[in-house]
Amino acid sequence: MHIPFRTAFPRVAALVLALSASAVYSAGSEASRPSATEPVTLYAGATVIDGTGAASRSNQDILVRGERIVGVGPHGSLAGAKEAGVRTIDLHGDYVIPGLIDSHVHLATPPDAKRAQAVLRRNLYAGVTAVRDMADDLRSVGELTRQARTGEIPSPDIYYAAVMAGPEFFADPRVAAASYGVTPGKSPWMQAIDKDTDLREAVTLARGTSATAIKVYADLPPELVAAITSEAHRQHIMVWAHSAVFPTRPADVINAGVDVVSHACYLAYQLEPVMLKSYEDHTPFHDALLAPKGDDPVIAGLYRDMLKHGTILDATGSLFVHYDAERKAHPERKPLRCTGPTTIRLVRQAWQAGVPISTGTDNDGGAKSAWPTEFDEMFFLAHDVGMPPLQVIRSATLVGAQAAGQAQDMGSIEVGKLANFAVLSADPVKDIGNIRSIRMTVKRGHEYPRTDYRPVTKEEMGNDDDD
Template sequence: MAALLLALSVPATFAAGSDGVSPSTTDAVTLYAGGTVIDGTGAAPRANQDILVRGERIVAVGPHGTLEGARAAGVHTVDLHGGYVIPGLIDSHVHMATPPNAKRAQAILRRNLYAGVTAVRDMADDLRSVGELAREARAGEIPAPDIYYAALMAGPDFFADPRVGAASYGVTPGHSPWMQEINDKTDLREAVTLARGTSATAIKVYADLPPELVKGITAEAHRQHIMVWAHSAVFPTRPADVIDAGVDVVSHACYLAYQLEPVMLKSYEDHTPFHDALLAPRGDDPVIAGLYKDMLKHGTILDATGSLFVRYDAERKAHPDRKPLRCTGPTTTRLVRQAWKAGVPVSTGTDNDGGVDQVWPSVYDEIFFLAHDVGMPPLEALHSATLVGAQAAGQAKDMGSIEAGKLANFAVLSADPLKDIGNLHSIRLTVKRGHEYPRADYKPVTREEMGHDDDD
């Protein structure tokens, strides 16, 4: 009787599935028939393939007409002959809530989803807002990619940053579970436990921390089975020490260059640009090569955010009064190219949501940067935007490639992206967790939704 009462007292949402989420209300089976599959693993494309989907997962992938169960009664068939199927794209560096603006965030997420983006990695915001967006996206209440997010940790000096106040309104800066001030007296076990309580996927190690605290946070986070995402330089901690701490992902290829500076910047708040002349004049830089060797040893992923720096360079030509970023576009491109050639996995993070006039998601810019500026073949650029992105978010067991058992997250294109990566613009359908979002149904973001972009 006690067991029966307990079962009755548990909401159905939690009693229904082992992962705490109710199973889909439908086990509908759909056959996506005859498309050319680019599976995200880096393997060559396979023509005339079928993808069998039950509910939110892929049941099987194989040559057209060969899949068991594909002709059973009730199977809905979608003809993809002449089309190209890629895994859902992943933007590994977004900010959805600094400050929180749910209407704007939902508009940007909608633009992402209808262009083939099925997951994003939020890199520290007001997690009260981000958590709700993630829940709505996961439940299908809003058209949006799934969201995986980080709780931030930084040194005391960082918490004078006005962005912290905007993202922790109502709480003393540095004392919220999602944005914590860390010093040598902090109980790291408690700090990591508080961060985990936000349902974050990872801790983001941001700024103004010495090497011993970067290492300590990382060790404790991994002990508690939570990922660590970090800036590639945590000023005053050099890139080599960040990498050696064992973080899972480092963001901003530009910051890696500070390993060459004879005197490291003492704080994140010092925005002195990297001195380009410190790089080797030709070929690969040997110091940077050492960093990449260590990244390969540790299995560290590079969230490059390269298109941001290239675009800003172009904008400064029209607005020379703007202050430079930490790196020029050419330096950033060179660093990412060396990482790619060294075999370091590079994900497609943007750190930019685009304005109201941008038709396509910012992750397209990062993919085009990898293909056009860095020189990656389109097949490798798509691998970065899919499976590497899934690895960066800690979700590779469920997404990032088109394989049996994984979520039915993919995009259907009318033209071959391997002939021209610009053919991403030919998207006609996004499938996320087995639910279809035809491009023809997309409602462009509006100025009213985007708020302050009206003044741009």
């Protein structure tokens, strides 16, 4: 039986961490003496919302050595905090949540480093400590990833995908923009796949880009979706996919065993009597096909399959809801594949069925946005879908980390994980809008005070249709 990559490998990583006694401590336990080379900071007295969905814990201390959390417990209980050289930051009255994770961004289609860096800066200073890049020019994304990891630019960490799609997709002008200088479909980061492709070689080439995953994008039949997924997992790389890979129906995508599916809207195409033959056909879903009231039984079957396979839903719901609202003022705009109400209904049913939902945006917000679009997706889950704030925070943190294959290192405030968290002055459990009360982001133990944030400018964002 196939064990999904994200399930099996975090266990291995956890074992490695457990064997490193100098790095891992039990919550509330004593920390060993700080080393001379790694700074140690005590964040004292905060209310901690740990990202697991558990209730808030008041008056907690978080002890950080270098990049990692080495102690969490009631205020004054961490003996390691009393060692000489420990810096203390008083957070009494503040709230700490794990660093947020946007599970659907596009940083380089086409490459524009100035714009990408501006968006990443806006994300980081608002508490976003990781993003999942879902198909771009990986030559550019790879450099952004390196700069983010070394701290050369203020940025969340970046985890990215190499694309596989059917040959027809590579007439898309976005592909040409993201593979300039290489024949579309022939680059290791954007490969055209057909029945004659050597999938072992294709996956190996994708892995050579340092991608976290392969994104199965479009124009592939069910047997190739399944074959790509099988070979990728054999080579220990995740598979992220559109929830419908036209002409492959959602049920076949899910049953292929992919790790994450994107766009709740596309799941509705399971109900279409005749499936669209290609991704390029943007005929919207016919809303009348859904059951008139209550949960749709066909969609319920998809969610049962997702639970069976451990599939995460990268819903991107706010994008569809906002666009649908904009069309009321601009009816000349072409509709997206789903209306706002249908998208809300699909995501609500997923949540009520217990499907894990991450907070992907597929939208950078443009120059006018003061806050990351991650906040829009969180507000969508809370206000449109009806998810309680604790669960919204879990979606934006731990589930996002699972979607990126990084839950062994991030997504919750736990001993042994990276010191990635946001400090808020107001309680996000009372009102999810209080995520805007951010005072400071901590990423890999480095502090980014909100007062240091420099807003993005029109010049940085370039040709922005939103302005």
